[in-house]
Each structure stands twice: as C-alpha cells, then as structure tokens.
Amino acid sequence: MQTDRRLQLAELLCAARRDGKQIQDLPPHLVPETEQEAYQVNGMVAELLGWDALGWKIAATTPAMQEKLRRTRPIYGRTYRRHATTSPARFRHGTLLDPLVECEFFVTLGQDLPARDTPWRMEEILGAVRTVHAGIEVAECRFPMEALPPLPAVLADGSASGRYVFGGLIEGWREGLEEIPVVLEVDGVRRRQGRGSDVMGNPLGPVLWLAExxxxxxxxLRAGETISTGSATGMFPVQAGQHVRAIFGDLAEVQAAFETGAP
Known part of the structure; x- marks a missing residue:
C-alpha cells in the first residue's frame, strides 16, 4: 500500500472521528493489504488527530470472538483520553456509531514497557501494572455495521475503539483475576456473563500479548496508559433508552445510561 494511499485512508478516518460520522463507501483500493499496514495507518490517524492518548484497546481475546472474526490472535488499536469517563456515565445514543457494550478489565500501567530485543515475561507485566478497574467499552466503528469493509480497514480504525467508562477499582488484583465472574445487566436483567479466565486465560494475558x-x-507501552483487555461478556448492541451495569463479582461495578433523543 503506497504512502499516499495510507495517508488518504488516515485522513478519511480522522475526519470521521472528528465529525462523529461513518464512512459509507470506502474505496476498495484504500483497504490496507496487510495487518502491518493497517496498524501503520492507525498510528498515522493518532498523529494527525493530535488527541491525548488514553492507551490501547485489545479485542478478539476470547475463543468466541476469535471464531467470529475468523482469527487465531487478538487485534488492537489506539484509544483517546477525551473518550474516557467515570461511572455512572451518560451518553446520547444518537451521537454514537453502532455502539456495542463490552465488559472489560481496564489495566493501567505504572511503568514503561519499551521496545527491546528480548521478549517480555508475565512477571515483568505484573511489576509494571499500577491499577485494575472494572470497565465498560462502548465500541464504535467508523464503518457501518451492515456494510463492514475487510478487517484490515477496521484495524486501521483502531479496531473500532470507542468510549471508555471506568468503574470501581479492583483491589487485590495481584491475587488473581481469573476467577472473577463478570455479569452484564441491561435494565436490571442479566443478558451476558463470563469470567476473567475467558479473556486469554487471565485478563493480564492480553497486556503481555500487546507488549510483545x-x-x-x-x-x-508507556506508564499511565490504560489497556482495555477485551470483553469477558461478548458484544451487546445497546439501544436508546437502555441502562447497563457490569458487575465484577462482589468487587466492583460500572454503569452507563444511553439516553434517547437526537444528536
């Protein structure tokens, strides 16, 4: 994919993010040819936007999501601090782009994990983590769900990175996250459930994968960045007027309301 085509795609994605709109008909010649090129475009988007970085999102971290995307490994993308908020959050549904609710562990680093020649070890990841929060990602895509382009274009869009709602702090996370049950309630009714072990066996596994x-x-990766580690409950297409609550055992929860009304 030539540099000018990568730049053209990056500019389209920047405009879509700034305007809060979707790209309806992406020209086929702008679809990145490889994942490497797609991630390069995502980096260009971040540079062109100039927005403060929140960190990274990781997706396809469960067998079900990998099967859905026909993949054997996760995907990732850049996230932005302007799209982070705390629970209880409120969104105007009409301003969102095909929003999908995902219940995730939000891991914030206290130390850098820089580029180096030797692979990272889980012991080093554990030493670099500062906090773990209960979280909800409201995933959005700059391409319409009913007409998604090939996956590399979605990777260039940050793997559909969206809004991030920080819930309660998960104390004692060093004792293990695997056995924590995660439940998604919608208007008080249980709709999805999972547990920490569904996310690559351990929600810190995706952090190691991303560092590598x-x-x-x-x-x-840099100190202060937050990594949303992938949904433990799958994707829920939230509707206007609904209220969602993610419950992480008896440790923490996070809530978000999706209000009706025009943008």
Missing part, C-alpha cells in the same frame, strides 16, 4: 506485539513493531 508493540515490541516486535519497534514501539512500546
């Missing part, structure tokens, strides 16, 4: 992916690409 960034290391191989010559990048890294």
């Amino acid at each position: 992916a960034r290391r191989r690409e010559g990048g890294g």
Whole structure:
C-alpha cells in the first residue's frame, strides 16, 4: 500500500472521528493489504488527530470472538483520553456509531514497557501494572455495521475503539483475576456473563500479548496508559433508552445510561 494511499485512508478516518460520522463507501483500493499496514495507518490517524492518548484497546481475546472474526490472535488499536469517563456515565445514543457494550478489565500501567530485543515475561507485566478497574467499552466503528469493509480497514480504525467508562477499582488484583465472574445487566436483567479466565486465560494475558506485539513493531507501552483487555461478556448492541451495569463479582461495578433523543 503506497504512502499516499495510507495517508488518504488516515485522513478519511480522522475526519470521521472528528465529525462523529461513518464512512459509507470506502474505496476498495484504500483497504490496507496487510495487518502491518493497517496498524501503520492507525498510528498515522493518532498523529494527525493530535488527541491525548488514553492507551490501547485489545479485542478478539476470547475463543468466541476469535471464531467470529475468523482469527487465531487478538487485534488492537489506539484509544483517546477525551473518550474516557467515570461511572455512572451518560451518553446520547444518537451521537454514537453502532455502539456495542463490552465488559472489560481496564489495566493501567505504572511503568514503561519499551521496545527491546528480548521478549517480555508475565512477571515483568505484573511489576509494571499500577491499577485494575472494572470497565465498560462502548465500541464504535467508523464503518457501518451492515456494510463492514475487510478487517484490515477496521484495524486501521483502531479496531473500532470507542468510549471508555471506568468503574470501581479492583483491589487485590495481584491475587488473581481469573476467577472473577463478570455479569452484564441491561435494565436490571442479566443478558451476558463470563469470567476473567475467558479473556486469554487471565485478563493480564492480553497486556503481555500487546507488549510483545508493540515490541516486535519497534514501539512500546508507556506508564499511565490504560489497556482495555477485551470483553469477558461478548458484544451487546445497546439501544436508546437502555441502562447497563457490569458487575465484577462482589468487587466492583460500572454503569452507563444511553439516553434517547437526537444528536
């Protein structure tokens, strides 16, 4: 994919993010040819926007999501601090782009994980983590769900990164996240459920995976960045007027309301 085509796609994605609109008909020649090119475009989007970074999102971290996307490994994308908020959150549904609610562990780093020659070990990831919060990602895509382009274009869009709602702090996370049950309630009714072990066996597994992916690409992760580690409850297409609550055992919860009304 030539540089000018990568730039053209990056500019389209920047405009879509700034305007809160979707790209209805992406020209086929702008679809990145490889995942590497797609992630390069996502980096260009971040540079062109100039927005403060929140961190990263990871998706396809459960067998069900990988099967849905026909993949054997996760995907990731850049996230932005302007799209982070705290629970209880309120959104105007009409301003969102095909929103999907995902219940996730939000991991914030206290130390850098820079590029280096040797692979990262889980012990080092544990030492770099500062906090873990209960979280909801409201995933959005700059392409319409009913007419998604090939996956590399979605990767260029940050793997459909959207809004991030921080819930309660999960104390004692070093004792293990695997056995924590995660439940999604919608208007008081249980609609999805999972547990920490559904996310690559351990919600910190995706952080190790991302550190390795960034290391191989010559990048890294920075202290203060938050990584949303992938949904433990799948994707829920939220509707206007609904209220959602994600419950992480008896440790923490996070809530968000999706109000009706025009943008």
